[in-house]
Amino acid sequence: MDPVVRFRSAVSLLGRFPALAGVDLDVARGEAVLVQGPNGAGKTTLLRACAGLVGIASGEVEVLGCDLRRHRRAVRRRVGLLGHAGFLYDDLTVLDNLRFSARAAGRADGDARGALARLGLDGRLADVVVAKLSAGQRRRVAIAAVVARRPELWLLDEPHAGLDSAGRDLLDSLVREAVLAGGTVLIASHEVERAGALASRTVTMAGGRIHPAAVREAAVVA
Amino acid sequence: MWRDALLVAAKDLRVEARSRVATNQVAPFAALVLVLFAFALDPDRGVLGRAAAGLFWLAVLFSALLAVQRSFALEAHDDARDGLRLSGLDPAGIFLGKAGAVAAQLAVLELLLTGGIAVLYGSDLRGAVILAVTAVAATVGLAAAGTVYGVIAAGLRVRETLLPLLILPVVAPVLLAATKAWDAGLSGASGEGWPWVRLLAVFATVYVGFGVLAFGALLEET
Numbered sequence: 001m002d003p004v005v006r007f008r009s010a011v012s013l014l015g016r017f018p019a020l021a022g023v024d025l026d027v028a029r030g031e032a033v034l035v036q037g038p039n040g041a042g043k044t045t046l047l048r049a050c051a052g053l054v055g056i057a058s059g060e061v062e063v064l065g066c067d068l069r070r071h072r073r074a075v076r077r078r079v080g081l082l083g084h085a086g087f088l089y090d091d092l093t094v095l096d097n098l099r100f101s102a103r104a105a106g107r108a109d110g111d112a113r114g115a116l117a118r119l120g121l122d123g124r125l126a127d128v129v130v131a132k133l134s135a136g137q138r139r140r141v142a143i144a145a146v147v148a149r150r151p152e153l154w155l156l157d158e159p160h161a162g163l164d165s166a167g168r169d170l171l172d173s174l175v176r177e178a179v180l181a182g183g184t185v186l187i188a189s190h191e192v193e194r195a196g197a198l199a200s201r202t203v204t205m206a207g208g209r210i211h212p213a214a215v216r217e218a219a220v221v222a
Numbered sequence: 223m224w225r226d227a228l229l230v231a232a233k234d235l236r237v238e239a240r241s242r243v244a245t246n247q248v249a250p251f252a253a254l255v256l257v258l259f260a261f262a263l264d265p266d267r268g269v270l271g272r273a274a275a276g277l278f279w280l281a282v283l284f285s286a287l288l289a290v291q292r293s294f295a296l297e298a299h300d301d302a303r304d305g306l307r308l309s310g311l312d313p314a315g316i317f318l319g320k321a322g323a324v325a326a327q328l329a330v331l332e333l334l335l336t337g338g339i340a341v342l343y344g345s346d347l348r349g350a351v352i353l354a355v356t357a358v359a360a361t362v363g364l365a366a367a368g369t370v371y372g373v374i375a376a377g378l379r380v381r382e383t384l385l386p387l388l389i390l391p392v393v394a395p396v397l398l399a400a401t402k403a404w405d406a407g408l409s410g411a412s413g414e415g416w417p418w419v420r421l422l423a424v425f426a427t428v429y430v431g432f433g434v435l436a437f438g439a440l441l442e443e444t
Contacts, residue, residue, distance in 0.1 A: 077310030087305025104309035
């Protein structure tokens with residue numbers, strides 16, 4: 001089977017600094033892969049490269065079977081990125097934000113409402129403007145915006161950050177459901193134990209490269 | 223493209239409706255400009271009447287700067303600009319949507335300011351057809367050019383001060399042509415104004431075309 005994510009000698013430059021310094025990585029459909037490593041290792045850049053948010057100076061990157069250089073827009077419609085920021089509009093309500101996210105990916109309003117309910121944001125919170133939410137609630141809305149897109153590839157950058165215990169458990173359930181439904185998940189996290197429990201494989205990055213050591217296989221528990 | 227344009231325009235207008243920046247800040251600013259011109263030039267209605275077209279379009283131009291700045295300020299918070307790139311929306315649709323939302327706000331503002339020059343400057347709104355057609359062509363041109371330069375400036379740290387420097391020289395032909403066409407309309411010599419309306423139409427066509435073609439690259443690279 002063709003990999004969902006395929007990096008070959010991929011180099012990405014931030015100015016003159018190689019944030020990715022020749023990355024080789026294959027991620028198969030239905031896999032959940034944890035990317036770990038110290039700050040500045042290139043984890044976030046790797047995830048952003050999968051979404052076409054950073055340029056590739058040399059090498060090859062294919063995502064969902066498409067060359068990112070030529071089919072960036074098509075890939076982006078099928079990807080959901082939970083980054084450090086939430087990509088939310090403060091002056092829109094929670095539901096309006098989710099509707100925009102769902103419609104942009106070609107999904108229906110029902111997907112937005114479904115995500116709202118799944119993240120426990122339905123009821124009173126749906127019509128609250130995002131600016132009035134707490135940091136933890138904003139994080140839930142950002143997760144819901146990814147869920148509403150029903151992505152084939154989930155890119156989760158420090159996904160547990162800012163969530164309370166119930167939110168963390170909910171996020172873990174969502175990742176497991178996504179994998180069981182045939183989705184592919186790439187998680188960058190410092191919380192190796194928690195995120196590692198979700199992953200079927202762990203890769204370690206340092207200095208913009210993926211190190212072959214420390215690969216761990218695990219079963220994803222439903 | 224049109225579906226995406228409607229989605230983005232609806233989003234931007236919904237944000238404005240909720241934040242009320244346009245109604246509570248931009249519109250009062252434009253009205254204030256008209257009043258200050260009246261103070262500065264002379265309370266003598268003869269002078270103000272003769273200068274009404276130019277003062278009207280200067281007020282619109284300054285307000286357009288605020289509207290464009292606001293349009294991209296929405297995307298600056300919470301990395302919403304990256305969210306827009308990630309959304310998978312057609313860049314041409316994003317351009318048309320953002321320009322359309324700016325144009326819609328300017329159109330409402332122009333209606334209010336038209337009442338303002340009638341009351342404050344004693345202008346006689348005789349050539350209603352040429353006034354309306356000029357307003358449409360100038361508004362489309364201002365919104366399109368503003369959105370093109372707005373996305374360039376939005377990617378830079380000095381965007382607030384750079385945007386006027388980029389836009390004002392470029393839209394000088396709009397100010398000139400719209401003033402001449404409105405002068406002709408207000409003085410009852412509409413026939414003299416139509417060549418200027420054609421210039422406005424060419425300007426609008428060039429910038430809409432350029433924006434549709436180039437906005438994607440500008441959004442990604444700036």
